[in-house]
Amino acid sequence: MSQAPVLYLIVCAAPPAQRIGELVELLMADGWRVCLIATPIAASWLDCDVLADQTGYPVRAQWRRPDDPEPHPPADVAAVVPATFNTLNKWATGASDTLVLGILNELLGSGLPIQVFPRVKAVLTAHPAYQPNLERLREAGVVVHDGDVLRTPEEMSPNRWAVVVDALRATRSDT
Template identity: 80%
Template structure:
């Protein structure tokens, strides 16, 4: 029996990040092995030790030192949940100033399916750089989901995570 496929769950600093453990549990129950990679600020909002205990892999937010072993297996898929204005714009420009962005930039060129679930304020979504950058990511093969999937934190229920789980189920190898 082969092992479950690996999903890199990239977490940015937006309110839904505070419930990312719930999403990780749902995705693991749905057949994924989860490796959490967080932006530095998102990592400060998470109980990284508890997430590592849940998933079996350390939560990564910082670069490893040269010669250190890679703590995560290779990804079969990736999801950016929640994806922020800052991360999306930097990623589209090829910036790799955080581990999360460095991994996303590397994955973009591998053919690994990447799904993005934005959590961006309407005022920022209207910024003139945002739309063209989402189109650039889509052109590169990234699946960018409707920003309404991740609403305000008081609306984050398991049914909101269901849209994320369903989309990633369809992207899972062998699905």
């Protein structure tokens, strides 16, 4: 029997991050092995011990030492939920000054399926760098979902994560 596919769930510091445990539960019920990787600020918002117990893997936010073993199995798919203005723009330009960005840049180079669910303030989406950087990521093969997906009135409803789970389920079927 084959093991469940591995999903790298990359979490940035935006309001939906505070409820990421709900998404993890749904994804695991849907057949994923979930490995959480968080920006340093997002990690400070999370109960990393509870999430590590939930997933069976440590929540990563910092680089590991060269001699330390890799704590997560290799990914089959990655999702950035929520993706912030800062992370998206830095990623599109190739910056790797955090673990999240380093991993995203490596995954982009690997050709692995990557789904992105932005949570960006409307005033920031008007910044002249934002749309061209999203386009750059799309051209590299990243699926960037509508920025309102995590901002809708349903954001706080019980089915707030349905669009994410459905999109990742479709990705899993394609791999």
